Structures are given as C-alpha cells and as structure tokens.
Amino acid sequence: MSKQALPVFPAGEQCCAPMVREPLGEQDAGELARMFKALSDPVRLRLLSLIASFEGGEACVCDLTGPFEVSQPTISHHLKVLREAGLVGSERRGTWVYYWVIPAALNRLSGLLHAPTPVPAAANSGT
C-alpha cells in the first residue's frame, strides 16, 4: 500500500471510510446519529425526497404542505429538523420560503453505509 496521493473523488464519490471498515468513534457516532435521526421519520423522508424531486431541485413550503396529512406547523417543524441536521438548505424569496437538499450531506451518509461486498464468508447458512 503506497500512501502517496490521497485519492480525489470524481464527482459524487464518498468522502469517508465506510463504517464497516473500522469502528466509529464516539464523536462521529453522535454526529451521524443526529443526521440519521432526521431521516427516521416517514414524513421527513418524503419531504426530503419531494424537495429533491422538484424541478430545479427546490420547492417552496407551499408545495410541501399539500401532499401530507399533517398540519402546516408540523411540516414547518420537520423542515426545521432537516435543516438543523444539515440535510437541506433554505432561503426566503419574497413571500415564499424555498428548500433544497444538500447533496454532499446525503452522499456522506451514503458512502458511510456502503458495505464492501455481499461477503461470501460463512454464516450464510440461513437461520
């Protein structure tokens, strides 16, 4: 293993070693847990997905309250959680507030979860 030249990630590659390679430290675990917690609610997952799927990659809150069966304050609360977790950004433009996803944050989590390979080792003997 020559340790020269740190790898440069070509467009969307992961930034961090997968958590299956080496044990997470307490600090990293705490920070990552906070991000995953933001993803641990069905409404927030759908919100995130909906925002990212919108044309232009952003949506105003007025577009987000319709598809859900929860109240407007609840949507606002969930958006705040997503924002404070660093998963989305927001900006006010005149009357409306727009939200967009932050790809780097999602890709960080994605890279972290990536498991090397379907591991052919033992223990595949069912349960």
Add this chain to the structure above:
Amino acid sequence: MSKQALPVFPAGEQCCAPMVREPLGEQDAGELARMFKALSDPVRLRLLSLIASFEGGEACVCDLTGPFEVSQPTISHHLKVLREAGLVGSERRGTWVYYWVIPAALNRLSGLLHAPTPVPAAANSGT
C-alpha cells in the same frame, strides 16, 4: 424463520432508485424510516460498525459489551433493534451469540441516499 432470501447485488450495485429522483411513497417511507431509526442512536451506530469491523465480520455479544458504558441489557436491547430492522443477523453457537451485519441492507440505504452529483446549476449558493 426464513428471513433473508435477499437478492445479492454484484459488488456495490444499488437495488433502488435514489430517493432524490422521485418522491417516496408512503409505504416505502415508513419502512425506510424504521431502518433509519435503527441507525439514529450513537450506541447502535458504534455497535454496527464494531460488528462489521470484527475479524470474520461477526462478533459475539461478549465482545460488544466491553467498549460501551451502558449496561448489558441495554446492549442487548440495541442489538434487538438492529436485528428487527434487518440490519444484522444473529445466531447462537453454544454458549455465545454471534452477530453480523447484512451488507444488502446497508447497501440498499446507501443507494437510496446517493445524490446524483453536487449539482452545479443552483443560482442559490451559500447557506
């Protein structure tokens, strides 16, 4: 209990379209939220990482109670949560119970979170 008949993807392929491509359905969101909720605790994240990092890809509970400052019942509880989320498997061998991660589950979440690219368009930089 014949749980896993999950298809095995050739090294890192994802099974599902990223959630940033099209809005998640209610049902998918509910299932995925349950998996992310299992990842939303620092102890569980470290447990998962620790199990995967062990030689052979599996660890017995006796190896997992030491590195944490929580009680043995709490570790057992967290392992149950991870198992019921489909993220790890377990098996009793004599006196000890062994746990291992299920790569397909992690890769599913990984593929789902993957964002296409750091999006260059964006008239809105900052914040």
Add this chain to the structure above:
DNA sequence: GACTTGCATCGATGGATGTCGATATGGCGA
C-alpha cells in the same frame, strides 16, 4: 444435579419526539 457464565426479557422511569391549535412574524398589495 448444582453451580457458573452468557445473553434475553421484564417492568419502571425520566426524557425526547410528533402532533396540534393558537399566535407571532414578515412581506405584499390595495
């Protein structure tokens, strides 16, 4: 069979979380 060890389950508890209605704030138009 009695004792020991490894792990799971139980019941309790304090704190976190999702949800709501009411209300505040900020911006726009008349």
Add this chain to the structure above:
DNA sequence: TCGCCATATCGACATCCATCGATGCAAGTC
C-alpha cells in the same frame, strides 16, 4: 395603513424511547 397570505414559533399533550436493576433462560462445568 390596513388587511391578507405564507411560515415560523409557542405551549400543551400523548406517545415513544434509552436506560437501568432484577430476573429468567440456555448451555457448559464440576
């Protein structure tokens, strides 16, 4: 300035969750 619309915040409430000690259960060991 007044009123309306779009969002955020507040306070309250019910539920969920992480954690613990006590206890139960399974598998070795003597």
